[in-house]
Structures are given as C-alpha cells and as structure tokens.
Amino acid sequence: MKTTIGEIAELVGGTVSGGDSDGEIRGFASLEVAQQDQVSFFGNEKYAAQLGETAAGAVLTGTTEVKVPDGVALIHVENAIMAFDAIIRKYGVKPPAFTVGVSESAFVGADCTFDPDKISVSPNATLMDGVMIGKGSRIGANSVISNNATIGENCEIGPNVTVREGCIIGDNVIIHPGVVVGADGFGFEFAGGKHVKIEQLGIVRVENDVEIGANTSIDRARFGETVIGEGTKIDNLVQIGHNCVIGKHCIIVAQTGISGSTRIGNYVTLAAQCGVAGHLSLADQTTFGGRSGIISSVNEPGGTYFGYPARPLKEDRRQSMRIKQLGNLMSRVKALEAKLKDD
C-alpha cells in the first residue's frame, strides 16, 4: 500500500481538512497504534481520548467537532466505520485468487467426482478414492480429503486440513488450517486389563455456512453422525466429541471442549475454554461464560450461565460475592465469640 491522504479521501468520497493531502499513507491502523504514514478512523465517542493523542497521519471522521493533535489530517465522511472498511477491503491482505483446476502436484485417487474447470485443488493436496467436490470449492495445499468424503459447493478448505472417510461437508463451509474432521471418537471398553477399542464407524456431517477454526478437531460418530448445524461458527483448538449434535447458528469459542453424545440447541454461545460433559442437552439460545464447566443439562432456553459447575449468572455472581466477603464474615464471628466470652 502506497498512496496519499488525498487519494484516500477520494476513495471514500470524503473531504480533507487540517493536514497535507499529499501526505504519504502506507497503511491503516487503530487510533492507538497508527503511525504518521497510516490512516485511522474515529467511529465511537469512547475513543475521543485516543483521538486526541493519535500519531496517525489522517483520521476518518463522521463528526465535525473533533480534536486531533496538530498536523493530523481529518477526512470528513458520512460513516467513518464504513469508509475505513472500504480502505481495508481495497488494501488489506486478501486471500489468493481462485486458481481453477487441479495442481499437477496434487494427488487424485480413483472414482473422484468433480468438474476440474470449476474447482481449485492446491499443490500437494491429496484426494483419496471416491471423493466428491462441488463447484466453486477450493482445497488448500497439503490437505487430505479421505476416501468417499464429500465437499459441497463454494467451500474454502485451508492448507493442511484433514477430512476423513465418508464425512460430508455442506456448501459455503470454511475450514481453517490444521482442522481434523472425522478422527475416531474416544471409545473403549475395559476388558481383560486393557482398554479395547470400540470401532467408530459413523461420520461427521457439517451443514452449510459453517466455519471451523485452526487445529480444531471434530470426531466421527460411533455410528450415525456427529452433526455441526447450519451457520455455526467454531473457533480454534476446539474439541467436539463423537455423536455430538450441535445446533444451528451457534458460537463456540476457542479451546472449548464438548464431550461425546451431547446435544446443543440453536443459537447457543459457548465462550472460550468451556467444557461440556457428555450426554447432556443444552437448550436453544443459552449462553455460557468463559471457562464454564457444564456438567448437567440445561432445559430452559435463553439463560446465561457461568462457573464450574455452571449455574445461572446471577447465582454465580452472588456466590462469588459471598466468597469475597469471607474475611469479613470471619471477623464478625470472632467479634461475636469475644463478646460472648466477655459476657
């Protein structure tokens, strides 16, 4: 990126005041970290203090009454957030262009089904026998799509991803690098002093519009399906056990783990580092705070829960408060004891 304040103003349909239109711009950043050769934006009154001290070369603003350090150019626009977004979209690091075809260094097994003119298979990717890929989908470099797995249309499968045998990925699904879909569930029977493997012969079915973060793993079902519902977004390093059924439009934040056979409703939010025990059921639109440990089912929809064991937010807060007051309580008991002794 190498442009000027004036050209930025032109791009976003704004007008410049208080600075040099020829000033060079080489990047964009938030008010707090922006440098002389970067453009920033003022989109929320709560950042007024940061605006007053910014080192940015230029700031997009939708408000006229703003104070910036001397020499900082203001670019007046209607909506600073949207104008900034336009700059990011123009100058940001975009995913590489969709290269139609199958790389010569990719491996394609027997009986695969796809239109080579409508998909992109990157170098060193491996498609085992019987793989199906819908049009508009890209398979990242060094990814492995195992036997008879199905990838829908317009999917972005990142590099170094593994989709195992027979798993089904819907349309418009984004899978980030390092993700493993369809490894065996963790199931053993203890017999003769050993843990004997229970065969895991089901699949994972990922519905449309799902996004799965880097290095997350979703286990195949013991039988039947592990399901990730439509529109659900999963962050990095999440663990989803065998036979889980995750509803639609859920948010599952980083490092959360969900044990086997748990059923999660629609629009459920699990914040970072939650743990959910197995064979539970969580109702629609429930929300669980960071690091909640959920060890029993929640049947009532819509509540907010917290803690380990997870309980309604209000109750958790009350208990935390009581624990904080423990020192005070101890002093009071001591005082009572002293008083009774004196008497």
Next chain:
Amino acid sequence: MKTTIGEIAELVGGTVSGGDSDGEIRGFASLEVAQQDQVSFFGNEKYAAQLGETAAGAVLTGTTEVKVPDGVALIHVENAIMAFDAIIRKYGVKPPAFTVGVSESAFVGADCTFDPDKISVSPNATLMDGVMIGKGSRIGANSVISNNATIGENCEIGPNVTVREGCIIGDNVIIHPGVVVGADGFGFEFAGGKHVKIEQLGIVRVENDVEIGANTSIDRARFGETVIGEGTKIDNLVQIGHNCVIGKHCIIVAQTGISGSTRIGNYVTLAAQCGVAGHLSLADQTTFGGRSGIISSVNEPGGTYFGYPARPLKEDRRQSMRIKQLGNLMSRVKALEAKLKDD
C-alpha cells in the same frame, strides 16, 4: 446402505413382528434420533421411554414385553446390542482398504528400512532418511516421518501426522491426524535478558497398543525419553511435556495438559481438561475428575480426586457443599449479631 427390515432380521438371525418386513432401511441410529427408514435397538431398560416414542422403522430387541408406537417393527434377537453392532460393522463407514506399497507421490529418503510389499505409504507422505517401518503399518497421506524415526508393526498413522527425528513408535499404535510426536520440549534458561534455548536432544518412545487423538502433541525429552506406556489411550488436543513418563493402560481425555518430567503410574485416568504440574508423580489406578488441577504428587494408589487444587473426591464435595451453604451461614451470623445487640 439400502436394505429392508426383513434382510436386517436375516443378517442378525432375528424374527420380525408388528411391522412390514419389506420396509426400506437406509441407516441406523439411536432410538431418540432414528427416522422411519432407520433401524435402532433397545438394549437397556432405561431407554424404555425413548422406545415408546421412537420414529424408527424397526427396533432390535432381546426383550419380548416392549411397547413401541404403531407401525414400528420389532426384530427379536437374543442380544440387541450385539445384533446392532453386527449391523454397524456391516454398513458403517469403514477405514479404506490397506493398499500395499509406496505411493508414487510419496517421498522416500535414503537408507529407509521397510518391506514395500508389506506396508502402505499413502500419497504425499514424506519418509526422511533412515526411517524404519514394520510390516502391516500404514502411513497416512501427507504425514511426515522424520529422520531415523521408527514405526513398529501394524500401526495406523493417520494423515497429516508428524513424527520427529529418532522417535520410536511400537506395534499396533494408532495415531490420528494432526498429531505431533517429538517436537522440542519447552525449555529455556533466562540469561542476559533473554530466554536462551536448552537443546532438546532426547526422543519420544510410544509403546505397543497406544492410541493418540487428533492434534495432540507429545514433546521429545530434554535427554533420554518421554514415554507413553503400553495400552495407554490419549484423546484429542492433549499436551504432554518433555520427559514425562506415562504408565501403561492409562486414559487421558481431551485437552488435558501434563507438564514436563511428571511420572504417571499405570491405569491412571485423567478426565477432560485436567492440568498436571511438572515433576510430579501420580500413583497407579488413581482417577482425576474433569478439569482437575493437580499441583502435588499423589502417592497412594487407587483414589479419586477432583478440583483445583485436586483433592480427594469426598473432600472436594464437602467443600463445594460448604460454599453452597455460605448464604445460609451469613444469615445465621446476622441473626446472632441481632440477638446479641438485643440482649
């Protein structure tokens, strides 16, 4: 899978009552989620309620006195669980056939030792110099076996696995995708205002019959060996630090982390999301509940522990109970104070 209720009955040696033997069956599922074209099973009295409302087309049962909705066929067998298992084994998604030989797109370095007619090396796999692979073992697509590493017999190394230099994998070991065996331990000395790397020159030795879940990482020893004992089963996203010695037949559930140099006995169970500090020792047959934080050694075998810091289950329960009663305790102290004021 496309068959009929009658053919399923024949497969499991059962007899049909109360439904149409010609009814089409396209899959199998638990009572709760099975549909009209699926077969399910009734293997435990506690699912009687689910049986009474199932939408399955047919249900395997070893009990004669059962109530199902009208139109649901019963397939009478001696052992419903075993019969269902036979169906899963016939119609489930099986791992792909063992393809003997080394894929042309795999890379094989110098001085590797294996019988190419008795192993399977998948496409785009990389065997660096000096690798040894025992007969009956499969190396998954895009996996990397680094210099002088040894893989035993009848191992299943999944796709995108990394086994680093000199590490030793026993026989009948299953390693799921994304696993890293033998990355450097996390060891630094603080000197001159920097963290200076301590070279990690040991290996990881994985004994026979071990299974390691997706995206788990096991660090190589500073010197000597990090050991995973025979028959131990490790779930997904687990972290095992350098120089740990894990005993035989342990169960280590997802997202658990074990810090360096800790020694774990035989038949130890660490439930999900546990954390174990470094340089500890955990006795044989101890069990740790989900998310336990273990910060001191446990020398007595056979106990069950819970909480952070982990303590005997009974003690943990007692303490949790006391915390729950805090509100009540506060009221009682208030009452005492009021009474003493009144007096």
Next chain:
Amino acid sequence: MKTTIGEIAELVGGTVSGGDSDGEIRGFASLEVAQQDQVSFFGNEKYAAQLGETAAGAVLTGTTEVKVPDGVALIHVENAIMAFDAIIRKYGVKPPAFTVGVSESAFVGADCTFDPDKISVSPNATLMDGVMIGKGSRIGANSVISNNATIGENCEIGPNVTVREGCIIGDNVIIHPGVVVGADGFGFEFAGGKHVKIEQLGIVRVENDVEIGANTSIDRARFGETVIGEGTKIDNLVQIGHNCVIGKHCIIVAQTGISGSTRIGNYVTLAAQCGVAGHLSLADQTTFGGRSGIISSVNEPGGTYFGYPARPLKEDRRQSMRIKQLGNLMSRVKALEAKLKDD
C-alpha cells in the same frame, strides 16, 4: 550410542573411581531411571538419596564425598552438569543436517524470492506465489507457506506448518510442527438471524528469535497486525486471537488462550492453561500462575497473579485459606448458636 565408562571419562576430562572403565555405556538418563548401561550425573545435593540408590553404570560428579551403590563407577569432573551436557550434545538425537536446496518434490509457485543455494526446502513442502525466504532458513516437509508470506533468515519451520497469506516471520524463528500462523480471526456480526463473517484482512508479524510450539494457532488481524514480540517463547496448543500484540521476551505456556485485541507487555509469563479475555492490557514483567483466568487489565508492572478471576498471589492464597477454614467457621457459628440458646 555405544561406548565405555573410560571413553566417557575421556570425553569430559574426568577420572574414574570405584567401577570398571571398560563397562559398556549405551545411553544417559537421570539418576532415578538410569540403568546399568547408562551414565547419569549428580549435580544437586537434593538428589543425594537418588544417588544412593541409582542403578546407573556410572555417575558424573563434581563432589568427592558421595555414596553410591557398590559397583557404580564415579567419574570425577569439575562441573557434573556441564559434563553431562557435553555427553548429551555428542550422543543426543540431533536435528537432521541442513540439506541445501529445494527438494524436487516440493512445490514452488511463481515470483518466489530466495537463494536456492542458501535455503533448504524439504520434500512435499508448498511455497505459493510470491513467497520470500531468507538465507539459512529451512522449510519442513509438507509445510505450506501461502502467498506473499515472508520467512526471515536462519528460521526452522517444522513439518506440517501453515503460514498464511502475507504473514511476516522474522529471523531465527523456530516454528514447530502443526502450527498455524495467520488463520482468520474469529469475528462475526449477528444480522438477519445469522452470524455474518467480518473479513480478516490483516496479517501476523512474528519478530526475531521467537519460538512457537506444536499445534499452536495465531490468528491474523482484522486489519493491521497481530504481533509476537522479539524473543517471546510460546509453548504447544496455545491460542492467540486476532490483533493481539504480545511483547518481547514473554513466556506463554501450553494450552493458554489469549482473546482478540489484548496487549501484553514485555517479560510477561503466562503459565499453562491460562485464559486472557479480549481487549485487555497486561503490564511488563507480570506473572500469571497456571490456569489463571484474567478478565481485567493489569496496569502495575511486576506483580504475580493467580486464580479466576486472577488476583494478586497473596490475596488468592488468603482466600484459598479462608475457604479451607469454612468447616471450622461453621462449627464455631454452631457453637455460638448453641451457647446463645443455652443462655
């Protein structure tokens, strides 16, 4: 390794007493686990008991007054730790030699910039278009360096690593297998009953001398940069969210997660399994104990924190103590109640 006690003594410039110089040595280990054919060392008085029971064939020692079981050879040296280190360096499992050049089975895209005589690109690695690699750097087998990413000089990029589009890696950086640098941040806007993706168009910039552990993931910025500061060491399975700025010379231990836009100072230590909420700021030289849950900023440098929510260590200890005394407190309240009833 196959040598003798005498040859080991020669290697470290020591003299043998109390054993057979011709005794065979095939390895090295700590006092506790060393066997007859292994050499160990006695470097710290606190291991005197282990020394007294060691089964090692020989022990390096800098102290003359030591007791070992009969038949164990002592190798007298000035500094036992340094002597042992010399043995490890000679006989330990070393990383494979740096093989200059680009493997024929690697894929190299268009417009890449590097000197093929000064770098090493391993088999089945993928360099997409526009990649730059500095001299002395090695790209591990099956790793993927995406479009226009930059790798500095003398870097060790392990096998199966992914560095995504436009990300910048400094000099002397070590990245272990399975790491993902530059996957999309987890950002969505809820609109029309769906989570709509916010494009993630920034990069990750990793400064010099950083080490990143196996299967860790570091997300690219929404715009601008996610930064890992010079000399910072990150362990395995760590999650770093978009737009985080991590300072210099920090230690971030395994399975820790840092939410988006958090700024961490220099010389900060986060022990294992910590969680840091988003948009926080942690001052220089602060230390957080294992599994701390940090939900508010820490502005004062140098303190030690613990617990969830994280608080100063002293305060956390005090509170833990009070909780332990709860049973006692309850008894005392009961006694007061009884006394008041009696009166």
